[in-house]
Amino acid sequence: MAAKAPFEQRKKHIIELLKQGKLLVVNELAKKFNVSEMTIHRDLNKLQQQGHIERTYGGAVPAERMEFEFDFASRRASNQKAKKAIAQEALKFVQPGQRLILDTGTTTLELAYLLKDFENLTVITPSLAVASVLQFSSGIQTVLLGGIIRKGSPDLTGVVAEKVLDMFMVDIAFQGADGIGLNGELFNTDMRIAKVDQKMRKRANQTYVLCDSSKIGKIDFASNGSLAEVNALITDSGITPEQFQSLKKICSEIIVSKI
Amino acid sequence: MAAKAPFEQRKKHIIELLKQGKLLVVNELAKKFNVSEMTIHRDLNKLQQQGHIERTYGGAVPAERMEFEFDFASRRASNQKAKKAIAQEALKFVQPGQRLILDTGTTTLELAYLLKDFENLTVITPSLAVASVLQFSSGIQTVLLGGIIRKGSPDLTGVVAEKVLDMFMVDIAFQGADGIGLNGELFNTDMRIAKVDQKMRKRANQTYVLCDSSKIGKIDFASNGSLAEVNALITDSGITPEQFQSLKKICSEIIVSKI
DNA sequence: ACATACTTATAACAATTACTAACATTTTAT
DNA sequence: ATAAAATGTTAGTAATTGTTATAAGTATGT
Numbered sequence: 001m002a003a004k005a006p007f008e009q010r011k012k013h014i015i016e017l018l019k020q021g022k023l024l025v026v027n028e029l030a031k032k033f034n035v036s037e038m039t040i041h042r043d044l045n046k047l048q049q050q051g052h053i054e055r056t057y058g059g060a061v062p063a064e065r066m067e068f069e070f071d072f073a074s075r076r077a078s079n080q081k082a083k084k085a086i087a088q089e090a091l092k093f094v095q096p097g098q099r100l101i102l103d104t105g106t107t108t109l110e111l112a113y114l115l116k117d118f119e120n121l122t123v124i125t126p127s128l129a130v131a132s133v134l135q136f137s138s139g140i141q142t143v144l145l146g147g148i149i150r151k152g153s154p155d156l157t158g159v160v161a162e163k164v165l166d167m168f169m170v171d172i173a174f175q176g177a178d179g180i181g182l183n184g185e186l187f188n189t190d191m192r193i194a195k196v197d198q199k200m201r202k203r204a205n206q207t208y209v210l211c212d213s214s215k216i217g218k219i220d221f222a223s224n225g226s227l228a229e230v231n232a233l234i235t236d237s238g239i240t241p242e243q244f245q246s247l248k249k250i251c252s253e254i255i256v257s258k259i
Numbered sequence: 260m261a262a263k264a265p266f267e268q269r270k271k272h273i274i275e276l277l278k279q280g281k282l283l284v285v286n287e288l289a290k291k292f293n294v295s296e297m298t299i300h301r302d303l304n305k306l307q308q309q310g311h312i313e314r315t316y317g318g319a320v321p322a323e324r325m326e327f328e329f330d331f332a333s334r335r336a337s338n339q340k341a342k343k344a345i346a347q348e349a350l351k352f353v354q355p356g357q358r359l360i361l362d363t364g365t366t367t368l369e370l371a372y373l374l375k376d377f378e379n380l381t382v383i384t385p386s387l388a389v390a391s392v393l394q395f396s397s398g399i400q401t402v403l404l405g406g407i408i409r410k411g412s413p414d415l416t417g418v419v420a421e422k423v424l425d426m427f428m429v430d431i432a433f434q435g436a437d438g439i440g441l442n443g444e445l446f447n448t449d450m451r452i453a454k455v456d457q458k459m460r461k462r463a464n465q466t467y468v469l470c471d472s473s474k475i476g477k478i479d480f481a482s483n484g485s486l487a488e489v490n491a492l493i494t495d496s497g498i499t500p501e502q503f504q505s506l507k508k509i510c511s512e513i514i515v516s517k518i
Numbered sequence: 519a520c521a522t523a524c525t526t527a528t529a530a531c532a533a534t535t536a537c538t539a540a541c542a543t544t545t546t547a548t
Numbered sequence: 549a550t551a552a553a554a555t556g557t558t559a560g561t562a563a564t565t566g567t568t569a570t571a572a573g574t575a576t577g578t
Contacts, residue, residue, distance in 0.1 A: 018330070019410060019411030020410070020411075021330050023267055023268050023271055025264070025265060025268065056265065056267040057266065058264075058266070058268075059265055059267060059268070061267055062330050064388075065328050065329075065330060066328070066330075066387060066388045066391035066413065067327060067328045067329070067391060068326065068327050068329075068390075068391055069324050069325070069326050069394070070324070070325050070326075070327065071324060071325075072321070072323065072324075072325045080279075080280035080281075083280075084280075110279075113279060129325075129327050131329075131408055132327035132328060132329055133327075134408075135329060135408055135410060136330075136410060138410070141407060142407070143405065143408070143419065144405055144406060144407075144408055144415060145405045146402065146404045146405030146415075146419070146423045147402065147403060147405070148400060148401070148402050148403075149390055149393075149403055151394060151395055151397075152324075156403060159426070160402065160405065160423055160426060161405070163423070163426060164422070164423065167418070167422065
C-alpha cells in the first residue's frame with residue numbers, strides 16, 4: 001500500500017467510490033492514496049467543477065442524488081422490533097443462488113436490510129424502497145417491476161407490474177399483509193397491491209406471509225386470498241393462543257418469532 | 260471505533276438508523292459518533308430543518324416522509340446550457356393529453372424538468388432519474404419500465420424493459436444519444452440501452468433525438484439505428500455547417516437551438 | 519396544584535479542525 | 549535539460565466542535 005498513485009487514477013477511483021454510494025472524507029482519501037490532504041482538496045474541487053460531486057465540510061457527497069419520497073406514517077411508533085424478528089425468521093428460508101420476490105411493506109423492507117450482504121441472489125420487487133436498499137449489494141441482482149408511480153407510495157402496481165411478474169418464476173415469495181382475518185383471509189389496504197400479491201403467489205414455488213401480530217384479526221379493504229394458499233405465516237409472539245388456534249385450522253404452518 | 264466523522268457522515272448514518280426504525284437518543288448518538296452532545300443537538304436541529312426528523316425531548320423520531328436514494332454518477336454540469344436549450348426546443352412538440360416516452364440521459368432529464376408543471380401527460384421512462392423528477396407532478400402520470408437495476412446507473416434495461424414497452428403506443432419518443440456518426444448512425448455507450456432505444460422508436464408515432472453538438476461526429480460502441488428513422492434531430496448551435504450538411508442528407512429535419 | 523429535583527436544550531465563547539492561498543519541491547513530458 | 553504540471557509545506561482564515569453557564573422542559577413528591 002505504498003506507491004503513489006500516478007496522475008488522476010485517483011479520480012477514477014473516487015468516482016468508483018461514489019458509485020458504491022460511499023461518502024468521501026478528505027483525510028481518509030489522503031491516507032488511501034498516500035498523498036497530502038491538499039492534493040485531495042484539489043482533486044475534490046476539480047471533481048466539483050466537473051459536476052461529479054458537491055463539496056461538504058470534511059469531504060464530499062455525490063452531486064446529484066435522485067431520491068424518492070414516500071409516506072411512512074405507520075413506521076413511527078409501531079412494532080419495529082417485532083418486524084425485525086419476523087424478518088429474521090424469514091431469513092432462515094433463504095439460500096444462496098435463489099430467486100426471490102420481495103413484496104412491498106415495512107416488514108419485507110426489514111428483510112431487505114437483512115439480505116443486503118447475501119451472496120448470489122436475485123430479488124424481484126415492486127418496491128422502490130426495497131430496490132433502493134439493495135442497489136449497492138454486489139451479491140444481489142435486483143429486478144424492479146415496472147408500473148405507475150404514485151405520489152408518496154413506494155410501490156409499482158398495475159397491469160405492467162403484473163405482466164412483468166409473468167415473466168419470472170421464483171423460489172420464494174415473501175409477502176406482507178395489512179390485515180389477516182381470523183378465517184385466514186389476507187387483506188391489503190390498496191386493491192392494486194392485492195392484485196399484485198395474488199399474482200406473486202402464482203409465480204413462486206413457496207410463499208411466506210410476513211405479518212406482525214397487531215394486524216391479526218384486523219380486516220381491511222381488499223382481500224387477496226387466504227392463508228390456505230401459502231406455505232407459512234411468520235408473525236411475532238404477540239399472537240394470542242386463540243388467534244393461533246383459529247389460523248392453524250387454515251394455515252399449514254405458523255412460525256412465531258421469539259419477540 | 261474512535262475516529263470522529265464530519266457532519267455529512269453522521270447525517271448519513273443517522274438517516275440509516277431512522278430507516279431501520281431506531282429512535283434517536285442524544286447521548287447515545289454522542290457516544291456512538293464520539294462527539295459532544297452539543298454537536299448532536301446541532302445535527303438534529305439541522306436534520307429537522309431539512310425535514311428528515313422531528314425532534315423530541317431527549318432525541319428525535321422519523322418524519323412522516325422518508326426518502327430513498329438512488330445514486331448515479333452524472334455530470335449535469337457539462338454543456339448544461341446547450342442541453343437546456345435543446346430541451347426547450349423539444350418542449351415545443353409537447354401538447355397536453357399526449358403520451359410520451361422519455362429516454363435515459365442528461366438531455367432528456369433536462370426535458371423532464373421542463374415537463375414538471377405540464378398538465379395531463381403520461382410519461383413512460385426507463386430512467387429512475389426522470390421518474391424521480393416527475394414523481395410529485397400532479398399533472399403527470401409516470402410509468403416506470405421494469406428491469407434490472409445496475410449499480411451506479413439510473414436506468415432500467417433488459418428484456419423486461421423491452422417487454423413493457425410493447426405494452427404501449429405513444430405519441431412522441433424523445434431519445435438521447437451518446438454519439439452520432441456523420442452518416443447519421445446513432446450510438447450508445449451501452450448495448451442494453453441501444454436495444455431499448457430501438458424498441459422505443461417502434462412504439463412511438465414520432466421520434467426526436469436530443470443530442471448536444473459535442474457528440475456529433477463521435478462514434479461509440481453500440482449502434483441503435485439511423486437518423487433516417489426519426490422525425491428530427493434536435494441539437495445546439497455548436498453544430499458545424501459541414502456536420503449539418505452531412506446529416507441533412509439523411510435526417511428529414513434538424514432543429515438547431517439558439518444557444 | 520405547587521415546589522423541588524433532575525434532565526435536556528440553548529447561548530456564548532474557546533478550542534479544534536478543515537479549508538485556502540502562496541510558495542517550495544517534486545514529478546512528468548518534451 | 550528545461551518547462552510544465554502536479555504535489556507538498558506552511559501559514560493564515562474560516563468553519564465546525566467542545567465547554568461552560570444558564571434557561572427550559574419533565575418528572576416526582578407533598
